[in-house]
Amino acid sequence: GENVEQHPSTLSVQEGDSAVIKCTYSDSASNYFPWYKQELGKRPQLIIDIRSNVGEKKDQRIAVTLNKTAKHFSLHITETQPEDSAVYFCAAGSDSWGKLQFGAGTQVVVTP
Amino acid sequence: ETGVTQSPTHLIKTRGQQVTLRCSSQSGHNTVSWYQQALGQGPQFIFQYYREEENGRGNFPPRFSGLQFPNYSSELNVNALELDDSALYLCASSYRLNTEAFFGQGTRLTVV
Numbered sequence: 252g253e254n255v256e257q258h259p260s261t262l263s264v265q266e267g268d269s270a271v272i273k274c275t276y277s278d279s280a281s282n283y284f285p286w287y288k289q290e291l292g293k294r295p296q297l298i299i300d301i302r303s304n305v306g307e308k309k310d311q312r313i314a315v316t317l318n319k320t321a322k323h324f325s326l327h328i329t330e331t332q333p334e335d336s337a338v339y340f341c342a343a344g345s346d347s348w349g350k351l352q353f354g355a356g357t358q359v360v361v362t363p
Numbered sequence: 364e365t366g367v368t369q370s371p372t373h374l375i376k377t378r379g380q381q382v383t384l385r386c387s388s389q390s391g392h393n394t395v396s397w398y399q400q401a402l403g404q405g406p407q408f409i410f411q412y413y414r415e416e417e418n419g420r421g422n423f424p425p426r427f428s429g430l431q432f433p434n435y436s437s438e439l440n441v442n443a444l445e446l447d448d449s450a451l452y453l454c455a456s457s458y459r460l461n462t463e464a465f466f467g468q469g470t471r472l473t474v475v
Contacts, residue, residue, distance in 0.1 A: 295453070342405075347396075347457075347461065350419050351406075354405055
């Protein structure tokens with residue numbers, strides 16, 4: 252079955268710096284890679300996703316890259332702001348995008 | 364803000380009891396997935412329902428069961444509750460199998 256590993260588990264950055272979170276997956280059939288942001292006590296919110304036929308996708312300060320050969324995908328947040336502080340989860344799916352395997356999460360803390 | 368709603372928001376049950384959690388999917392969504400999120404961990408896939416049929420199941424015992432109604436709302440039932448069942452239970456709905464999944468706010472279940 253699918254196994255998604257996520258690193259680092261915690262990430263502290265100064266406001267304005269960049270943050271990078273990396274994930275690896277094991278199932279070659281995976282073709283959909285979403286990223287969710289979860290604030291304390293709230294629901295996971297989809298912030299960006301990428302499909303296997305695309306290598307990179309950007310949405311304002313957030314970008315995701317995918318290396319299918321290496322089975323790696325990464326989230327990049329530029330110009331971090333205090334409101335970016337949250338837990339970020341990567342996930343991978345194949346035959347259904349609601350049937351996801353999640354990473355363990357990265358606690359991002361942005362200090363002013 | 365998504366249209367996925369779950370009830371109840373919090374629940375306390377005694378070990379050995381049974382519990383039913385409910386999820387109303389976003390309007391027009393025919394796919395509902397259920398996840399268990401233990402404290403400090405990523406969501407774990409329980410099962411998915413697509414047009415009232417189970418469409419895949421994660422590594423959870425048979426005492427976790429569910430169903431989906433003609434209006435695409437869904438229930439998660441857990442029998443013979445164990446202490447380790449204490450977690451946040453999330454449902455996510457999708458317009459179709461291969462479209463983005465949006466999460467509800469979750470039900471916090473505590474088993475004592």
